[in-house]
Amino acid sequence: MSLRLHNNLTRRIEAFAPLDPACPTLYVCGPTVYNYVHIGNARGPVVFGVLADLLRRRHGALKYARNITDVDDKINAAAAEQGVPIATITDRFAAAYREDMAALGVAPPDVEPEATGHIAQIIAMIEALVASGNAYAAEGHVLFSVASFPGYGKLSRRDPEEMLAGARVDVAPYKRDPGDFVLWKPSTPELPGWDSPWGRGRPGWHIECSAMAAAHLGETIDIHAGGVDLQFPHHENEIAQSECAHGGRTFARFWLHNGMLNFGGAKMSKSLGNIEKIHDLVRAHPPEALRYALLSAHYRQPLDWSPALIEQSVRTLDRLYGTLRDLADIDATPMIPDAIESALDDDLNTPQALAEIAAIAAAARKAASDDERRRLKSQLLGAGLALGLLQQAPADWFGRGASNDDDARIQALIDERAAAKQARDFARADAIRDQLAAEAIVLEDTPQGVRWKRGS
Numbered sequence: 001m002s003l004r005l006h007n008n009l010t011r012r013i014e015a016f017a018p019l020d021p022a023c024p025t026l027y028v029c030g031p032t033v034y035n036y037v038h039i040g041n042a043r044g045p046v047v048f049g050v051l052a053d054l055l056r057r058r059h060g061a062l063k064y065a066r067n068i069t070d071v072d073d074k075i076n077a078a079a080a081e082q083g084v085p086i087a088t089i090t091d092r093f094a095a096a097y098r099e100d101m102a103a104l105g106v107a108p109p110d111v112e113p114e115a116t117g118h119i120a121q122i123i124a125m126i127e128a129l130v131a132s133g134n135a136y137a138a139e140g141h142v143l144f145s146v147a148s149f150p151g152y153g154k155l156s157r158r159d160p161e162e163m164l165a166g167a168r169v170d171v172a173p174y175k176r177d178p179g180d181f182v183l184w185k186p187s188t189p190e191l192p193g194w195d196s197p198w199g200r201g202r203p204g205w206h207i208e209c210s211a212m213a214a215a216h217l218g219e220t221i222d223i224h225a226g227g228v229d230l231q232f233p234h235h236e237n238e239i240a241q242s243e244c245a246h247g248g249r250t251f252a253r254f255w256l257h258n259g260m261l262n263f264g265g266a267k268m269s270k271s272l273g274n275i276e277k278i279h280d281l282v283r284a285h286p287p288e289a290l291r292y293a294l295l296s297a298h299y300r301q302p303l304d305w306s307p308a309l310i311e312q313s314v315r316t317l318d319r320l321y322g323t324l325r326d327l328a329d330i331d332a333t334p335m336i337p338d339a340i341e342s343a344l345d346d347d348l349n350t351p352q353a354l355a356e357i358a359a360i361a362a363a364a365r366k367a368a369s370d371d372e373r374r375r376l377k378s379q380l381l382g383a384g385l386a387l388g389l390l391q392q393a394p395a396d397w398f399g400r401g402a403s404n405d406d407d408a409r410i411q412a413l414i415d416e417r418a419a420a421k422q423a424r425d426f427a428r429a430d431a432i433r434d435q436l437a438a439e440a441i442v443l444e445d446t447p448q449g450v451r452w453k454r455g456s
Contacts, residue, residue, distance in 0.1 A: 003058065005223075006300060006347050008231065008255040009155055013347060016254065018222045023061040025217040026052060027252070028109070029209060029226035029234070032069040033093040034078045037100060038275035039290065039305060040227075040261035040268040045106045046291055047258055047299040047348060048225045050387060052107070054344050057336075065216045066109040067209060068094050070116050071202055076191055086192050090114075100278040103287040104294075105388040113212040115203065119194045121211040122203045125245050126183045126196075134244040138174035140186035140199050146179045149240045155255060156232040181237055183207045206237035210251070214242065224252035228300075229267075231257055259302045268305065276305070286400060288389060289313040295350040295387060316358075317389070317397065318453060320380070323361040325394035326446065327377045330370060334381035344386065357383045357390075398453040410441055414450055 003016045018024035028048050031037050045066065055062045070090040079086045098108070115122075126142050129135035134148045146152050153159065182204035187193030193200040213221055219242075226235065235255065242251035261268045268275050281290055292313040297303040337360065343352035360383060364376035384390025399407055417432040436443065436452070444451040 003054065003345050004347055005254055005256060007253075008257050009252075011157070014254070016222075018055075018059065019220065019253070021059060023063055024055050024059055024223070025221040026055065026062060026064045026223045026225065027209070027213045027217055027221050028064075028066040028224075029230055030066040030068050030112070031093075031097050032072050032074060033090045033097060034072065034075040035093060036277040036279040037097055038268055038277050039281055039294075040263075040275070042101070042104055042106070042278055042290075043261060043294050043299070043303065044225065044227055044258045045101055046104060046294045046388075047350065048256070049106045050295070050344065050350065051223075051225075051256075051348055052109075053386065053388075054341075054348075062110065063217055064109045065111040065113060065213065067212050068097075068112060068114045069205065069208060070094065070114045071192055072205065080190070090116075096279060100282065103282040104278070104291050105288065105391075111216045113216055115208040115212070118208070118212050118215060119203070121215045122207055123184075123194075123196050125207060125211045125214070125241070126203075128245045129183065129241060132244060134241070135183055136176065137198050138176075140201065141172075141174055141182055142184040142198055143175060143180040144183055144237070144241055144244075145176060146181070146240065147177055149244055151243070152240050153236065155236050155239055158232065181206060181233065183241070206234055207241060209234075210238050210242040210245070213238075213251075214246070219246040220250050221252050223254045223256060225256040225258070228257040228259055231255075256299075258299045259297075261303050261305045263305045285310050286314060286317070286397070288392070288397070289317055291388060292317060292354075295389075296354060298351055299348055320357065320361050320384075320390055321394045321397040322444075322451065322453075323364050324377070324380065324390065325398075325451065327364060327373055327380075328394070330373050330377050332374050332377035332381060334385050335378040336382040336386045337379045340383045340386050350387065353383070353387055357387075400454045410436070410439075410452060414443070414452055418450065 004013050005016050006012070007014045026048070028044060031041060052062055052064045068090075071086065075086050075089055078089045082089070101108075126135060129144065130137065130142065133145075135142055135144050183206075184196060184198055184201050184203060186199055186201045191202070193202050213224070224235070224238075239251050243249065263276065264274045266274055289310055290313070293305070293309050294303070296309070296313065337356065339356045340353050343349045343356060346352065357380065360376055360380045364373060364380060367373045367376055381390060395407070413432050413436060417429045420426070420429040420432065433443070440454060442453050444453070
């Protein structure tokens with residue numbers, strides 16, 4: 001099988017082959033940790049985590065970096081408001097981010113570099129850019145000279161003058177050109193800062209990722225990924241400063257961008273206030289259903305987020321876990337079907353992969369022989385494994401975190417109801433049914449007997 005990915009640098013689907021067949025490299029832009037992240041921030045880590053697993057299966061190894069931005073004006077503002085060092089803010093919300101990602105089944109990257117741990121590398125890259133004439137110092141700042149890089153705009157395919165008109169750029173008197181962007185800026189005494197050849201200051205946002213990617217993955221990486229909202233100016237600026245600092249060598253061979261989540265008719269964003277924090281969502285809904293929902297649309301397309309989408313994802317997983325519960329008497333080893341690999345090879349076509357999972361489950365429910373049931377259970381578990389789904393015990397899924405004592409109490413009531421019906425004590429059977437319904441316990445009649453699950 002051959003992995004094909006849509007490369008935003010060329011605007012076409014291309015066969016992917018890493019520079020080092022034994023170990024591809026992947027860099028994904030991570031969060032700025034000043035608050036809890038919203039569910040839109042999870043789409044990239046979820047889908048590119050599926051890609052990371054696929055690359056490991058194909059190549060045997062992967063070097064995957066996802067950064068943490070832990071110095072930023074929003075972080076500084078939060079720290080000043082609370083009267084604490086920036087590390088108090090960043091440590092808290094970096095930990096919360098890792099917890100949220102784990103809840104959604106996102107495995108940690110191989111490397112999680114933090115900007116404040118790479119100040120030396122950032123300063124060294126800026127010095128190289130100044131020495132090559134691609135950057136200049138002015139009034140305590142260091143700025144990248146956009147005019148010095150003829151390839152500027154090749155990712156976003158925008159004319160530099162059009163980019164200026166649409167970009168949120170700080171037109172300051174010390175800039176040679178309004179489009180020049182900050183690599184280093186001065187810090188006043190109350191702000192965090194580090195000594196540098198240009199005075200005490202702190203890095204600009206764009207230079208952080210370039211320095212960290214080079215430090216951990218090398219000067220040329222196979223895949224750089226992130227949200228489509230980062231394509232300009234962040235990723236455009238990364239290309240410019242990285243390729244100028246490294247003698248013109250290609251910075252990233254493939255550029256992948258996930259689409260945005262829409263909520264309430266607009267792009268989900270903190271600035272609009274139309275966000276749903278993962279921290280809250282994973283406490284209100286099964287986290288696996290949130291993951292399923294994030295995979296339900298192709299990663300390059302927008303995704304309309306809604307309570308209905310979550311509920312549909314819960315119901316779908318109910319059916320899939322119900323199938324696994326009915327196959328509990330069959331021992332099976334997970335095996336990823338070719339159809340799943342083929343769907344993921346097609347530019348990470350997760351909707352097609354989910355459709356294949358549904359087809360496998362439907363076939364398993366109709367299978368007559370134990371051999372056929374074993375084969376299909378293996379495929380169902382393997383297909384789920386490729387997408388980070390269906391890896392918990394059905395009892396845990398349907399229990400929704402309830403205690404074993406409560407599960408036993410509910411099962412005892414169901415057994416009592418069955419006995420009451422057998423004894424034709426319909427009043428007692430109906431009373432138990434009503435009690436369970438009041439507790440949002442849903443009963444299902446199956447060939448294997450009465451099954452139950454908690455409603456969402």
